[in-house]
Amino acid sequence: MKILVAEDDTLSRVMLQKSLERAGYEVIAVNDGARSIAALHADDPPRLALLDWVMPEKDGIEVCREVRSHRDRPYTYLILLSSKESKREIVEGLEAGADDYLTKPYDEEELKARLRTGERILELEDRLVEARENMRFQATHDPLTSLWNRGVIEELLGREIRRSQRENSCTVIILCDVDHFKQVNDQYGHNIGDDILRGLARRLQRSVRSYDMVGRFGGEEFLVILNRCDPDSAMTRAENLRAVVAKKPFPTRANPLPVTISVGVALSNDFQQHNLEEILAAVDEALYSAKNAGRNCVRRAQVTKPQATNEAPQTV
Amino acid sequence: MNKPLSDAPQSKNAVSVQPDWDVQELLERLEQDRVFLIELLTIFRQDSDKSITDARTQLANHDLPKLERTAHTLKGMMRNLVMHRAAAAASDLESAARERNLQRATTALQQLDLAMQQLLPEVEAQLTEVKV
Numbered sequence: 001m002k003i004l005v006a007e008d009d010t011l012s013r014v015m016l017q018k019s020l021e022r023a024g025y026e027v028i029a030v031n032d033g034a035r036s037i038a039a040l041h042a043d044d045p046p047r048l049a050l051l052d053w054v055m056p057e058k059d060g061i062e063v064c065r066e067v068r069s070h071r072d073r074p075y076t077y078l079i080l081l082s083s084k085e086s087k088r089e090i091v092e093g094l095e096a097g098a099d100d101y102l103t104k105p106y107d108e109e110e111l112k113a114r115l116r117t118g119e120r121i122l123e124l125e126d127r128l129v130e131a132r133e134n135m136r137f138q139a140t141h142d143p144l145t146s147l148w149n150r151g152v153i154e155e156l157l158g159r160e161i162r163r164s165q166r167e168n169s170c171t172v173i174i175l176c177d178v179d180h181f182k183q184v185n186d187q188y189g190h191n192i193g194d195d196i197l198r199g200l201a202r203r204l205q206r207s208v209r210s211y212d213m214v215g216r217f218g219g220e221e222f223l224v225i226l227n228r229c230d231p232d233s234a235m236t237r238a239e240n241l242r243a244v245v246a247k248k249p250f251p252t253r254a255n256p257l258p259v260t261i262s263v264g265v266a267l268s269n270d271f272q273q274h275n276l277e278e279i280l281a282a283v284d285e286a287l288y289s290a291k292n293a294g295r296n297c298v299r300r301a302q303v304t305k306p307q308a309t310n311e312a313p314q315t316v
Numbered sequence: 317m318n319k320p321l322s323d324a325p326q327s328k329n330a331v332s333v334q335p336d337w338d339v340q341e342l343l344e345r346l347e348q349d350r351v352f353l354i355e356l357l358t359i360f361r362q363d364s365d366k367s368i369t370d371a372r373t374q375l376a377n378h379d380l381p382k383l384e385r386t387a388h389t390l391k392g393m394m395r396n397l398v399m400h401r402a403a404a405a406a407s408d409l410e411s412a413a414r415e416r417n418l419q420r421a422t423t424a425l426q427q428l429d430l431a432m433q434q435l436l437p438e439v440e441a442q443l444t445e446v447k448v
Binding site for chain 1: 345346347349352355356359360363385388389391392393395396397
């Protein structure tokens with residue numbers, strides 16, 4: 001594990017470095033506070049740090065405060081080293097953000113034990129962060145396809161439409177539905193159906209730009225949001241998605257299966273006075289036009305009169 | 317080699333007597349690494365010489381805040397090398413400087429000089445012995 005040793009006295013620094021290297025640590029040694037901060041803010045920084053209290057440039061207390069002011073960074077376990085040993089000074093060190101405190105001359109075994117404590121706390125912190133990230137992912141993604149789930153993709157759509165209204169740009173909303181999916185499930189079983197959905201998710205995701213968004217909207221329905229899109233190319237891009245799906249059969253745990261999708265498309269420019277619900281209803285209607293037209297084709301949503309309400313005209 | 321090098325008189329009544337410089341303890345801390353001992357003593361010889369010179373200048377200039385810092389550094393260095401007597405003298409110098417007591421600081425620096433006069437030949441002897 002990497003560890004920072006910040007100590008201005010050469011002899012103390014060399015002794016500490018040697019002792020920690022013998023204990024298996026990868027030591028980064030610096031001789032002042034400014035270099036400590038630079039090392040702790042570098043890429044792949046040490047997560048453990050031994051800081052001398054009295055140092056030139058910035059002292060150990062200032063380094064602690066600086067490190068703790070960056071709450072977005074991974075946690076660093078800070079141990080202050082000093083010959084100051086009054087309760088007031090120890091409290092000052094801990095209040096500045098140090099996790100632990102060792103008075104000089106320190107006992108080597110005690111130092112190593114305290115470092116092991118630091119490692120345990122960092123490990124716990126990493127596990128907590130990982131658990132939080134997993135929970136966040138589960139709350140926002142569809143478990144089968146790992147795409148955005150319906151709640152999130154609708155929220156993203158609302159945000160993109162508001163932005164396109166502000167910027168006078170165009171957001172393209174594409175709703176895709178797998179043709180005859182019920183037959184796939186009935187004939188081959190749900191596992192094969194799941195393989196198709198996973199494969200389709202991957203294929204859609206790979207066919208859009210990195211800043212476009214793809215979500216699972218329902219059982220076999222997928223919503224694609226193309227932001228800042230040229231309105232003239234919207235239908236072509238939707239047609240490309242349809243073609244990329246129909247082009248090659250999808251590998252499954254059994255045999256590859258040919259799959260097609262029907263596609264409804266709406267352009268935000270056409271729906272300036274409509275709310276999100278109305279836009280989604282229009283694109284859904286376009287999708288069913290594509291189904292009625294024989295499937296495996298693309299249809300554009302028609303602008304309808306916004307629903308009359310008692311409120312002022314509502315935009316998304 | 318593993319005995320304390322100091323020839324300082326020791327009290328017959330003392331149950332445990334602290335040597336002026338406990339080389340045995342130091343070597344234990346260094347896991348008997350004599351090459352590393354040379355490295356540390358070489359750093360000490362160079363850094364302590366500069367720090368003592370700085371301390372004299374600071375005392376002459378009555379710059380006690382800086383003297384406190386220099387004494388603090390010397391104290392840390394000497395404690396690391398288990399140089400008990402010199403570390404105690406440096407500690408006295410640090411506290412006298414912290415209290416801005418010029419007279420006490422003068423006496424403490426004299427004590428530190430004495431401790432160093434005794435210590436440095438022992439350091440040189442260690443360096444020669446280890447190199448051989």
